[in-house]
Amino acid sequence: MLDKQIAKLIDAEKKRQKKVINLIASENYVSSDVLEALGSELTNKYAEGYPGRRYYGGNEVSDKVERLAQERALALFGLSPDVWAVNVQPLSGSPANLAVYLALLPPPSSYPVSSYQPPKIMGMSLSHGGHLTHGHNVSASGKFWIQVPYGVNPKTETLDYEALRRLALREKPAIIVAGYTAYPRVIDFKKFREIADACGAILMVDMSHFAGLVAGGAYPSPFSAEGGQALADVVTTTAHKTLRGPRAALIFSRRDSRELDKKIDKAVFPGLQGGPHLNQIAAVAVAFKEAGTPAFRQYATQVVKNAQALSDELARLGWRIVSGGTDSHLLLVDTWMNGKGIGGKEASERLENAGIIVNKNTIPFDERSPVEPSGIRLGTPAETTRGKKEQDFREIARKIDKVLRTYIDTNILMGTNDTNGY
Ligand SMILES: Cc1ncc(COP(=O)(O)O)c(C=O)c1O
Structure with missing residues (x-):
């Protein structure tokens, strides 16, 4: 490429992608084709x-x-x-x-x-996991039409079909x-x-x-x-x-x-x-x-198995998983745990410093704000594309736990957090 500036940036992004553990639930790595x-x-x-x-x-x-x-x-x-x-x-x-x-x-x-x-669009509210375009008022979908927001059940954190x-x-x-x-x-x-x-x-x-x-x-x-x-x-x-x-x-x-x-x-x-x-x-x-290939079918099955392994291991280590687990490629971790843990923003920043890329996320009925939410969202599609299996994801869970616990423990020692462990 003659444009050296852009070539350098593309190269830098390639290297960044190679270096990190990518747990952004909406990202993946496409084929060279x-x-x-x-x-x-x-x-x-x-x-x-x-x-x-x-x-x-x-x-x-x-x-x-x-x-x-x-x-x-x-x-x-x-x-x-x-x-x-x-x-x-x-x-x-x-x-x-x-x-x-x-x-x-x-x-x-x-x-x-x-x-x-x-007309009304009945869509899940953003804070419970919906998308902006499902009628939220900052999106055109909520400016031209009216959202009828719905959420999950407070006890189960899953859809309540009767409601x-x-x-x-x-x-x-x-x-x-x-x-x-x-x-x-x-x-x-x-x-x-x-x-x-x-x-x-x-x-x-x-x-x-x-x-x-x-x-x-x-x-x-x-x-x-x-x-x-x-x-x-x-x-x-x-x-x-x-x-x-x-x-x-x-x-x-x-x-x-x-x-x-x-x-x-x-x-x-x-x-x-x-x-x-x-x-x-x-x-x-x-x-x-x-x-449409058999290899992709295996991939899809593995994505879910990996998300379940990540979720189970984090739960075993004491983290609260929203709705108690996952049936899909993603999970929500309540990192804040009513003030005993770490906010989602701090958690995602700490993890990024350790080479693990996640996104901060609200959890249902979040008492904090979308900018400083109570949780993080983790997904397995990208790292499954790179061939990772359940044992790799259990290892990733232990890394996440270590990074977040170190932060919480340091804050307790310095008296800057109202936590006394969890
Ligand atoms: C459920 C859902 N719908 C729509 C979109 C919007 O997709 P795009 O970012 O391509 O506009 C997203 C993006 O994250 C999504 O999660």
């Missing part, structure tokens, strides 16, 4: 529109790339093209979610001004969003389907976090239940977390008389975006071919 597709000449091409319906000339290759990505996306999740459509153009997860709302929630212009009430049902029947949301950013447990999509049916809402599942586990058979499918019962109406996902693809997103929608797919296509382009990023779409196709 995915990188090659991302860095290809496809980035030079404008292809506004959809295959066969472009606004620019010279798109015979683009059409093939986009169609192949669509075919592979449907095949990966075992979906028939007669039943499901997929849009592979969203640039990332947040714009994909916005496109769904833009497509399916009636805009103010469809009402007389005096009678307009913004969700009561809330949905009372608030009558237009869309219910299931699928989160920091929820370690399996989601009962059948129960969500029943709740959505009971209140007449569209069921949208944002599987960004666990999509790779669904693809690898290590997490329930949000598309349909065993026996074929239809579950979600719309499924969004990023390609870059457990799926181990490039930064990109997809929207799957059920084909029926509601014509969700047509509305979603229009919302993505021209509603929110111009030209699709074809290099990204090609890289998605590459990643999805990889995710």
Whole structure:
């Protein structure tokens, strides 16, 4: 590369990534083939529109790339093209979610001004593990529409489907969003389907976090239940977390008389975006071919086993794991433990100094703030890609414990913490 400044920074980031233990639950390491597709000449091409319906000339290759990505996306999740459509153009997860709302929630212009009430999006609140784009008021999803927030049960720290049902029947949301950013447990999509049916809402599942586990058979499918019962109406996902693809997103929608797919296509382009990023779409196709292999199934199973090993060992060492464990690729550790431990911010900083990268995170009913929360979120996808197994994760748990205990003990000795151990 002629640009030495950027070459140096890329090299520095490569070295950083090699050196650290990466426990960021939403990160992963893509293959060299995915990188090659991302860095290809496809980035030079404008292809506004959809295959066969472009606004620019010279798109015979683009059409093939986009169609192949669509075919592979449907095949990966075992979906028939007669039943499901997929849009592979969203640039990332947040714009994909916005496109769904833009497509399916009636805009103010469809009402007389005096009678307009913004439609409601029922989504998990940020502090319980939801994503900003599930209706939080700092995101466009909460500025143009109204969030009906829900959380977890205070005792179990898991979803309480009866409470969700009561809330949905009372608030009558237009869309219910299931699928989160920091929820370690399996989601009962059948129960969500029943709740959505009971209140007449569209069921949208944002599987960004666990999509790779669904693809690898290590997490329930949000598309349909065993026996074929239809579950979600719309499924969004990023390609870059457990799926181990490039930064990109997809929207799957059920084909029926509601014509969700047509509305979603229009919302993505021209509603929110111009030209699709074809290099990204090609890289998605590459990643999805990889995710369809037996090796990826093993990977997905190992990701969950590793998260459980990490969780069990931390619990054995005395740390409180939110909801008591995990069924997925991530876990939440209550490091603060009512003031007897260490705040999530300090914990993540101490761990980073020791070469372990995590993110601070609120825990449900957090008494502290999102900037100084009570916990950390740990995930196993990235280090599992590097071949780590359960014993490695138990070792990582012991390292984490050592770093955090040293900090707590030092503070007790210096009298700067109100802790007396835990
Ligand atoms: C559940 C969920 N949805 C959407 C997103 C947004 O994805 P992006 O960062 O690509 O906009 C995230 C990102 O972390 C997420 O966790």
